[in-house]
Amino acid sequence: MPTNPVLEGLPSYFTQSLTDALEREVLIDLSVGDPHEPTPEPIRRALIDALTPESSYPSAAGTAELREAIAGWMARRHGVEVDPDRNVLASAGSKEAIFHLPLAVIDAAGPRRGVLWGTPGYPVYDRGTRFAGGVSDPVLLRAEEGWRLDLAALEPDRLQRSAIAWVNHPHNPTGATTDRTHLHRQVELAREHGLLLASDECYQEVWFDEPAPSALEVCDGDLTGVLAVVSLSKRSGMTGYRSGAMIGDPDLIARLRRLRTTTGTASPSFVQAAATAAWRDQDHVTDRRAIFAEKRRVVLDFLEQQGIEVSGSQATFYVWLRAPGGDDVAYADALQHAGLLVTPGRSFGEGGEGWLRLALVPTLEECHLAVQRWAAAIADGRVPT
C-alpha cells in the first residue's frame, strides 16, 4: 500500500514519550498543558441539558447561538464588533482549526506556498502546512527579542513567497506576550505583502499583568487578511470538549465554511451548547486566572531563590527557564528521577535547546510539593546547578 511520506517523516508527538514516562512512575506532571481544575458546573450542566434523546449531525459552522456568544465575547473582551455570520466559525478546538487552515489557503501548485511560524513553537503550524502541500518556513525566535516573530525582520522575498504567517501570543512554550504596536505592525506587513496573518490566541485569557490583546483589536474594524484562532480549552477548562473558533476575514471565513462541511470536524451539538454557556460567562475565567496566578507565584519565587533564569513567562500557565548546566534534556531527565516531569525546550523545535517548559497544570498543593522535591534534589546534588 502506498504511504504519505509526510506522515512517515513525522517525529512522534512530544507528549507521547512523556505520557509513557507517566505511566511508569508516580511523578508530578508539569509537562502537558492540560490543567486539572474542573470545568465549571454551569458549563457541564449546559452540556447535559442539551443531550437530546435523538441524535442528529451538528452544525459544521457552529450554531447561531454559539457564534453569537463568541461575537458577544469578542466585543466585551476585546472591544471588537464582529458579525456572527460573516466573521465567526466554530471549530472542534483550535488544534484542528490550525491544522486545517492551510487547506483553505494554500495552492499546492502555486508559487506562494510558504507558511511562517516561530520556533520554538506549537508543532501543528508546521504539520498542517506540510499535509496541505505547503512549505514550512520556521523563523527562529530569540529571548532577546522577547520570543516574538516580527515580519519586519524578514526579507521581503520571504514574505512574498508566503501564504500565511502565524503569530502566537501569549506564546507556547515561552509564555511571552506581545503588545498592540507589535501586532499592528504584523497586520500592516501581512497586508502589504498579501499574506494571511493568522493569530493563534489559544492562551489569551491566561494573562497576569495586563489583558492579552487580540490581533483583531489592531485592524481598525477591517478584518481583511487577518484571522484569530481562539479556544475554550485553557480559558474554560474544556480541553476534553474540543471547542474553539476562528474569527476574522469574511472571505476566508466563507472559504473555511465550504471546506469544513467536508472535513467533518464539528463539535457535537451538546458540546456547542456547553461552549455557548462558556463564552457567555467571564467570571469563571477570572477565577481560573487567580488559581494560575497562585501556582505561578509559588514556582517563580522558587526559581528566583535558586537563581535560575526565567524568560518570557509573562502569561499562559507555562514557565520557561534556562536549564541549569545548559542541557535541557539532561536536566529534564535528572528532574524526572527526582519525581518531576517537565518538557525539554528542544521538543518545541529549534531555538528551544537549553530551555525547559513547566506547565503549571497540577493543583496548587502539587506545585508546592513539586518545588519541595526540586529543592531537595538541588540540595543533595541530584540535579545540576
Ligand SMILES: Cc1ncc(COP(=O)(O)O)c(C=O)c1O
Ligand atoms: C499554541 C497552541 N495553540 C493551539 C493549541 C490547541 O489547543 P486546543 O485544540 O485544545 O484548542 C495548543 C494546545 O496546547 C497550543 O499550545
